[in-house]
Amino acid sequence: MKLVIAIVRPERANDVLAALHHADVRGVSISRVQGHGGELERVETYRGTTVAMSLNDKVRFEIAVSDDFCDPTIDALLEGARTGEVGDGKIFVVPLERAIRIRTGEADEAAVTPVAG
Amino acid sequence: MKLVIAIVRPERANDVLAALHHADVRGVSISRVQGHGGELERVETYRGTTVAMSLNDKVRFEIAVSDDFCDPTIDALLEGARTGEVGDGKIFVVPLERAIRIRTGEADEAAVTPVAG
Amino acid sequence: MKLVIAIVRPERANDVLAALHHADVRGVSISRVQGHGGELERVETYRGTTVAMSLNDKVRFEIAVSDDFCDPTIDALLEGARTGEVGDGKIFVVPLERAIRIRTGEADEAAVTPVAG
Amino acid sequence: MLAAAQVNAGDTAWMLVATALVLLMTPALGLFYAGFVRSKNTLNTFMMSVAALAVVTVSFAAVGYSLAFSDGNGFIGGLDHAFLRDVGFTPREGMTIPHLLFFAYQATFCIITAALISGAVVERMRFPAFLLFLLVWSVAVYPVLAHWVWGGGWLQERGTLDFAGGVPVEMASGFSALAAALVVRARKDYGRQALLPHNAVFILLGAGLLWFGWFGFNGGSGFGVGNASILAFTNTLLAPAATLVVWFTLDQLRDRKVTAVGAATAIVVGCVAITPAAGFLSPGFAMLLGAVAAVPSYFIILWRPRTRLDETLDVLAAHGTAGLVGILFIGFFAQASWNGVSDGLVFGNAGQLADQALAVLATPAYAFFGTFAILKGIGLLMPLRTSEHEESLGLDVVEHGEEAYATGEGAILLTQEDGARAAEVLQPVPVVP
Amino acid sequence: MLAAAQVNAGDTAWMLVATALVLLMTPALGLFYAGFVRSKNTLNTFMMSVAALAVVTVSFAAVGYSLAFSDGNGFIGGLDHAFLRDVGFTPREGMTIPHLLFFAYQATFCIITAALISGAVVERMRFPAFLLFLLVWSVAVYPVLAHWVWGGGWLQERGTLDFAGGVPVEMASGFSALAAALVVRARKDYGRQALLPHNAVFILLGAGLLWFGWFGFNGGSGFGVGNASILAFTNTLLAPAATLVVWFTLDQLRDRKVTAVGAATAIVVGCVAITPAAGFLSPGFAMLLGAVAAVPSYFIILWRPRTRLDETLDVLAAHGTAGLVGILFIGFFAQASWNGVSDGLVFGNAGQLADQALAVLATPAYAFFGTFAILKGIGLLMPLRTSEHEESLGLDVVEHGEEAYATGEGAILLTQEDGARAAEVLQPVPVVP
Amino acid sequence: MLAAAQVNAGDTAWMLVATALVLLMTPALGLFYAGFVRSKNTLNTFMMSVAALAVVTVSFAAVGYSLAFSDGNGFIGGLDHAFLRDVGFTPREGMTIPHLLFFAYQATFCIITAALISGAVVERMRFPAFLLFLLVWSVAVYPVLAHWVWGGGWLQERGTLDFAGGVPVEMASGFSALAAALVVRARKDYGRQALLPHNAVFILLGAGLLWFGWFGFNGGSGFGVGNASILAFTNTLLAPAATLVVWFTLDQLRDRKVTAVGAATAIVVGCVAITPAAGFLSPGFAMLLGAVAAVPSYFIILWRPRTRLDETLDVLAAHGTAGLVGILFIGFFAQASWNGVSDGLVFGNAGQLADQALAVLATPAYAFFGTFAILKGIGLLMPLRTSEHEESLGLDVVEHGEEAYATGEGAILLTQEDGARAAEVLQPVPVVP
Numbered sequence A, B, C: 001m002k003l004v005i006a007i008v009r010p011e012r013a014n015d016v017l018a019a020l021h022h023a024d025v026r027g028v029s030i031s032r033v034q035g036h037g038g039e040l041e042r043v044e045t046y047r048g049t050t051v052a053m054s055l056n057d058k059v060r061f062e063i064a065v066s067d068d069f070c071d072p073t074i075d076a077l078l079e080g081a082r083t084g085e086v087g088d089g090k091i092f093v094v095p096l097e098r099a100i101r102i103r104t105g106e107a108d109e110a111a112v113t114p115v116a117g
Numbered sequence D, E, F: 001m002l003a004a005a006q007v008n009a010g011d012t013a014w015m016l017v018a019t020a021l022v023l024l025m026t027p028a029l030g031l032f033y034a035g036f037v038r039s040k041n042t043l044n045t046f047m048m049s050v051a052a053l054a055v056v057t058v059s060f061a062a063v064g065y066s067l068a069f070s071d072g073n074g075f076i077g078g079l080d081h082a083f084l085r086d087v088g089f090t091p092r093e094g095m096t097i098p099h100l101l102f103f104a105y106q107a108t109f110c111i112i113t114a115a116l117i118s119g120a121v122v123e124r125m126r127f128p129a130f131l132l133f134l135l136v137w138s139v140a141v142y143p144v145l146a147h148w149v150w151g152g153g154w155l156q157e158r159g160t161l162d163f164a165g166g167v168p169v170e171m172a173s174g175f176s177a178l179a180a181a182l183v184v185r186a187r188k189d190y191g192r193q194a195l196l197p198h199n200a201v202f203i204l205l206g207a208g209l210l211w212f213g214w215f216g217f218n219g220g221s222g223f224g225v226g227n228a229s230i231l232a233f234t235n236t237l238l239a240p241a242a243t244l245v246v247w248f249t250l251d252q253l254r255d256r257k258v259t260a261v262g263a264a265t266a267i268v269v270g271c272v273a274i275t276p277a278a279g280f281l282s283p284g285f286a287m288l289l290g291a292v293a294a295v296p297s298y299f300i301i302l303w304r305p306r307t308r309l310d311e312t313l314d315v316l317a318a319h320g321t322a323g324l325v326g327i328l329f330i331g332f333f334a335q336a337s338w339n340g341v342s343d344g345l346v347f348g349n350a351g352q353l354a355d356q357a358l359a360v361l362a363t364p365a366y367a368f369f370g371t372f373a374i375l376k377g378i379g380l381l382m383p384l385r386t387s388e389h390e391e392s393l394g395l396d397v398v399e400h401g402e403e404a405y406a407t408g409e410g411a412i413l414l415t416q417e418d419g420a421r422a423a424e425v426l427q428p429v430p431v432v433p
C-alpha cells in the first residue's frame, strides 16, 4: 500500500476531487497548506510595513491506496491539478505499512481504496 | 519507529487525546482536515446556488512512536475514535527512519514516545 | 529520497524558512497544527467554564528532498527552529518512493530539492 | 405633514432614534450570542434573533400590542388595538409622541425580549419549534407582564415602579430561559466536553452594540427628552461602568486574570440592572446598583456550569437576576427629589419596597410557568430538539443547510437540470459491512 | 449659534441622526457584500463601498447635488448649487432644516446607491475602473433620476410619488447592476464552480446594520418629525418583518430549510420594497407590500444563477425588482387619509397608478442604458476586469496588495534600505524547463 | 418629567444621540485596533478600550469632570462638581441641555481619548499596568487639557479655538502615545519580523463605525442643533471624503495599489483633522483641510516603521499630527461669516493663528511629559510589560486566560471538584534532560 500526498492549487481542488472520483478513488483527506516553490513572491503593504509574501495557498491531498491503485491515483491527480503554470504542485508517494478502518478495526487492503474488491 | 497517522471525527478528538494519554503516548500533533469517504453528501443552499458538500470535517493525528509503542497507540486510537457509524476514519502507519528532538538535537528512539524508557 | 517533516514553533517559522533558503532548499509546504508534548498546559476560563488547554500552536513543515539533501535540510531546520526551551518540536524523516512535479509530470529527483542539478 | 397639536417635535425626534436603537439591539444580540457558540452553530444562533424580528413584529402588531396596552382588566389588556386599530398619529393620553411611534417603540422591546430566551436553548433546539415558541410566547407571556406594569395592570395600580422593563423584559426573559433550559434539556456534550465560544470578538462587539442600543432602551423609556429620560440615559452610562469595575475586581481576585468574555457579560449585567431603575435613582445610587448587581450574577455564572442545568448562555444570571436586583433596588433607593415620583425605603417610604417585592414574586412565577407550559405544549406537536447525530453535525447544516464560514472546497455545484447527474457523481463509497 | 428663524429644532435633530444613519449604511453594505464573496476578494469588495464614500461625496458636493436639486428643466437641474454655492443655513423653500443638512442627507443617498452597483461586478472588476465608474455614474445617472422625482423634474411634475428612493436609489441601482453585469461579464468560474459566501456572520450583521440605517433612510425622507416620517419609520419596521415571514415560508416549502443568507436577503428586500412607499401606505398595506414583494425577488434570486448572467450579488432582484414593486404598490394602495397627499387605485384614484407606471418604465431604461454606455466608454480607456490569472489569485492581493486575514507566516519584512538584499533572498526556485 | 425652563427639546434630543454615538466609538475603536494586531493579542487589544469604558467613566464622574469643567484657575478646574455634586437637570450657564447630559457627553470624550493611547502599547503592555495608567491619565492629563480650551482655562481665555477636541483629544492622545511607546519600548519582534493585521475586515468595519460615531463627536460639540452643529456635522462628511481621495492618490502613486488598511486610516485621519475645526470652517475649506491633512499623516505612517519607534498603531500620525494640522488650519481659514465667532489669517485676523500656535506648542508638551512621568511612575510600582516568553505566547492567553478564536480541541473541562484529578491527567511529558 502507498500513501499518496499531493500539493495542488486551491482552485483545482474540486477538479482533483472529480478526477479522483472518476478514477474510483473514494477515500481522501484534504487540508489547507501554504507552499513555497518556484512561484514569484508578491509584495504586500500594511501601512508603512512592506512585506514579501513567500508562501502561496495550496491544498494538500492525502490518499491511502492499494499498490495497484497507485498509478491510477497519480494519473487522476495529474489530470485534475495540472494547469501548466509554475506552482502546480507536487505528488509524493510514501510506503504505507498498515491501514486500519476505525469503524470496524479491519486492517490493510480492506481499509483503503478500492474499498470493495 | 513508525509514524502513525489517524483521521478521526472532530467530536472524538478529545476522547482520542485522553485515550492516548492513558496509553502513555505523549507527543502528538493534530490538525484540521476535511475528508471524503463513505459518508453521505449534504446539500447546502446559498441564495440560488445549491451545492453538494462532499467533504466532512475531520481531525488528523500524527504520532511518532517507537516500534513497541505502535500497537498500544493504535489501540488507543481505536478506543477513543470509534463510534461505529460510517465516517469514523482511518489509521495509517508509515515507516519512520529518523526522529530528532529539535531542542536537544538528540535522535531516534529518545525523541519519540515513550519519552523516558 | 526522503520526506522530512518538522514541527516547530510558529514564531520560528520565518526563521526556519530563511534557514532553509540559505541551505538552498526551495520546495516546502507548511501548515498550522496543534501539538501536545512536554509543555505545560495553560488554564483558560470562559464564564464559569474552566478548561485546561493541552495543545499548543505549532507549524508543520513538509519537505521532499533527495537523499543527499536530507542532512543539510535537517541542519537548517535545527538552526532555524531551536530556542532551547521545551516545545521546540521534532523532525521526522520518512522514506519517499516517488516524487512527481505536477506541472511537467517529471518524476523523482528532478522534482525535489535541489531543483537544478 | 403637520403633526397633531400635542406632539412635541423634540420628544418625537428622540423617540424615533430610541426606537431604531432598540431595534438594533436584536441583531447585536444575535452577534453576541453567535460568538458564544461553537462555529457549527453560529448561524442557527444568530437566526434565533432574526426570527424574533420576523415573528414577533408581526404577532405584536396583530395582538400583542393590544393585549399589553389597550384597556382591559388588571391581568391583561383587551383587543381594542388589535391589528393596530386606532393606532395613528394622535398621541396616547398624556403623551407627546405619535401613537404609532409609541407602538413601534414597544414592539422593539417585545422582539428583543423573545430573542433573549434563545440563549437558553442554543445548539440543540429545532428551528421550527423555536419559531412556534416565539409566536406563542410573544402573545401569551410578554404582553401580560407588560400590561401588569405599564398597561394599567395590577402591579402598576399598586404602584410598582419599573422604568424600562425589569418585569416584562429582564425577569421575564431570565426566568423563561430557566424553564426553557429545563424543558429542552442539556446539550449532549454538556458537562462532558469543553464547549467554548468560537469568536470572542463577536461577543465584545455585540456587547458594545448592545450598550449603544441600551441608551435608547432606557433613555427612551421616559418617552421624550424630559428629566426622567436624561437621568435614565446618564445612569445607563454610569451603572455598567461600575459593574465592569467590580467584575474586573472579582475576576482579578479569582484567578488574577480579567477576562474579555467576563467584561462583555458585565456590560450586559450592568445595563440590565439599571434598566428598571434607570429613571428613579440618583446617579450615585445608579453606580452603586451597577456595582452591587455584579455580585450575584457573577457567582451564578460561576456556579451554574457546575450543575446539570445547561441554561447555556446564562440568561437567568445576566437578565433574570440582575433585573430582579434592579427592581428591588428601587424599593430601597428611589429618590423623589430625582425622579419626581416616589421615594424608596432609605428615603422613608417602605411601601415602595413592598410593591417592588410583589413584582419580584409574581413575575418569575408567571414567566417560568408560562414558558414551561408553552414548551411542553409545543413538545406535544413536534420534537423540540434535534437528534444527537444532528447535534454533533451542528445546527447550521442541519437546520439551515448552510455553513457560517464556507470555503467552497469539495462543494459541487448542483443545478436543477443536472439533478440526476449530480446524484450519480455524489454517490458515496459503498460501505463495506 | 442661533438657527435661522424657520429652522425647527426637533426636525433638525432628527435629520442629523437620519443623515448619520444613512451614512452608516455604506460601510454596512461593504460588510454585507464582503461576507458574500470568497475570502480572497473580501477587501476589494468592501473597498468598493469605501470608494463610494470617497469619490461620490466629492462629486456630489461638486456638481451632483446641484444637478439634482437646483432649478433646471424637467430632465436635469442646473449648476446654481455647484460646489455648494448658496448652500448655507437657511432652509430650502418649504423646509424646516438647514439647507446644508439637506445637502448632507442627499449626499448619503447618492453614496450608497453608487456603492450598491458594485454587487454586480465583485470578484473581477478592476478597482481603478470602478473608481472612474463611480465618478461618472454619480454625476450622469443618479442626479438625473433624483431630479426627475425630487428636484422638480418631469415625474414629480406629473405627480409620481417616491418617498425615499424607489426611482433614483432602488430601481437605478438594480438596473444599473444588470447593465454592469452584462458589460463586465461573468467571473471565470461562474457556473462551473461553487462560489460560496465566506462569512455569513458578516452578511447577517451587515443586514442588521442596514436595517438600522434604513430607519434614517425612510424615516428621514419626511425631512422632519411630521406624520409622514412617523408613518415611514413605522412601516420600515413592519414591512421587512412581513418579508421575512414570507421568505421563511418560501424557504421552508422549497427544501424544508430556512436559510440565514436568505433571511439577510429578505431584510434588504423588505426595506427596499417599502422605501418608495414608506410615507404613503397605511401600516397594514405596508405589511402587505413587504409580504408581496418577497415573492418576485425570491424567485429571481433562485432563477438567476441558473442563467449565464453573473449579476453576482443579485442587486437587480433585491433592489431593482423590490423597488419596482414598491413604486407600483403606491399606485394601488396609497391612502390619502394616511399620507395627506394622494390615493391609489384601490382608493379610487387610478391616475396615480398611471404616474407610477411611468416611473417604472422610464427609470430602468435610463439607468440601464446610462450605465451600459458609461462602462462601455470606460472600457475604451482601460481594461474593466482583471486577467484570469489575477482573478484566481484574488483581487485583494492583486488590486490592493493586502490579505484580509494575514497570518504573517512566510512574510519577509522589506525595508526601503534593504530592497536589494530582499530581492536576493526572495529569488524564486529556478524553474526547470 | 417637565424639563427646566431653559432646556430646549430639540437640542436635548440631538445631544442624547450624540452622546450615544460617541460612546459607541470606544467599542468601535476596540474593534479597529483588534483587527490590527496578531490574532493572539486580539482580546487584549480590544479589552484596553473596554477598560477605558470601565475605569475612565468612574474616574471622570468622581473627579475628572470637575477638574475640567468647574471653576478653578487657568490651569485646572476645582472640585465643585466632584462626585457629580450639583450636576443635575438645570443647564449650565448659557446652555440649553441638562447639565447631567453635558456631563455624560464629556465623559464619552475622556473615555475614548484614553482608549486611543492603547494603540501605542498593544501586544506587550501588561493589563494591570494599563488599568492603572488609565486611572491616572484620565485624572491628571485629560481634564487639564480640557480645562485649558473648554473649561475656562488659559487657552480659552486667550481665544484659542478648538471645536471638538484637537487639544484634549487628538493632540493629547497622539503625543501621549509617543511617550508611551518610548517608555514601554518596542515589541520584541518589532523590526525583525513582519507583524501583520490579522483581520482587515475588523479594521474597515471599525473605521466605518468610528466615522458614524464621529458625527456625534463633532456634530454634538455645538451642544445643540444650531448652525455651528450643522456646519460641524456636514464638514464631518466632507473632510474625510477628501482625505480618502488624497490617500487613494498617494497610495496609487506610491505603488499603484490603493490599500484597504490605508483607506481605513484615511477615514480616521480625515475625521481627526476636521475635529478641532469642524464648526469654524466653510465646507469648502473643510474639504481642503481633509485633503491637506492626509499628507503629513501619510508620510509619517510610511516613515515611522523604518525607525526603532514602535508606536504600534500610529496614534501620533493619525491623531497627534492630524489634530495639530486641524488646530493650525483654524488659524488660517476660520471664517466668521460661517462660524459667527472668528476669522483666521486668510480672512484678515492673524491673531487667531497665534492663539492656535500656542495650543500647538503647549499641548504636545503637556501630554508628552505628563504621560512620560505617569508611566515611569507606574513602572516603579509594577512591571509595565510582559516577559519575552509571554509576549510570544500572546497576551490573550497570558493576561486574560482566553483565546479569541477557540476551537475546543484539546480543551479539557476542569471542574472545581476534580481539580486534583485534572492535575494528574494534565501532567506533561517528563522532560528528558
Ligand SMILES: Nc1ncnc2c1ncn2[C@@H]1O[C@H](COP(=O)(O)OP(=O)(O)O)[C@@H](O)[C@H]1O
Residues within 6 Å of the ligand: A007, A034, A035, A036, A037, A038, A039, A056, A058, A085, A086, A087, A088, A089, A090, C026, C027, C028, C029, C030, C062, C063, C064, C065, C101, C102, C103, C111, C112, C113, E429, E431
Ligand atoms: N520539495 C518539496 N517539498 C514539499 N512541498 C513542495 C516541494 N516542492 C514544491 N512543493 C509544494 O508545491 C507547490 C508548488 O511548487 P512549485 O515549485 O511552485 O511548482 P512547480 O512544480 O510548478 O515548479 C509549492 O508551493 C509547495 O507547496
Ligand SMILES: Nc1ncnc2c1ncn2[C@@H]1O[C@H](COP(=O)(O)OP(=O)(O)O)[C@@H](O)[C@H]1O
Residues within 6 Å of the ligand: A026, A027, A028, A029, A030, A062, A063, A064, A065, A101, A102, A103, A111, A112, A113, B007, B034, B035, B036, B037, B038, B039, B056, B058, B085, B086, B087, B088, B089, B090, D429, D431
Ligand atoms: N483511503 C483514504 N485515504 C485518506 N483518507 C481516508 C481514506 N479513507 C478514508 N479517509 C478519511 O477517513 C474519513 C472517514 O472515512 P469513511 O470512509 O467515511 O469512514 P468509514 O471508515 O467509517 O467507512 C474520511 O472522511 C477521510 O477523511
Ligand SMILES: Nc1ncnc2c1ncn2[C@@H]1O[C@H](COP(=O)(O)OP(=O)(O)O)[C@@H](O)[C@H]1O
Residues within 6 Å of the ligand: B026, B027, B028, B029, B030, B062, B063, B064, B065, B101, B102, B103, B111, B112, B113, C007, C034, C035, C036, C037, C038, C039, C056, C058, C085, C086, C087, C088, C089, C090, F429, F431
Ligand atoms: N511523538 C510525536 N509525534 C508527533 N508530534 C510530536 C511528537 N512529539 C512532539 N511532537 C510535536 O512537537 C511539539 C513539541 O514537543 P515537546 O515535546 O513539547 O517539545 P520538546 O521536544 O522540546 O520536549 C509538540 O507540541 C508536538 O506538536
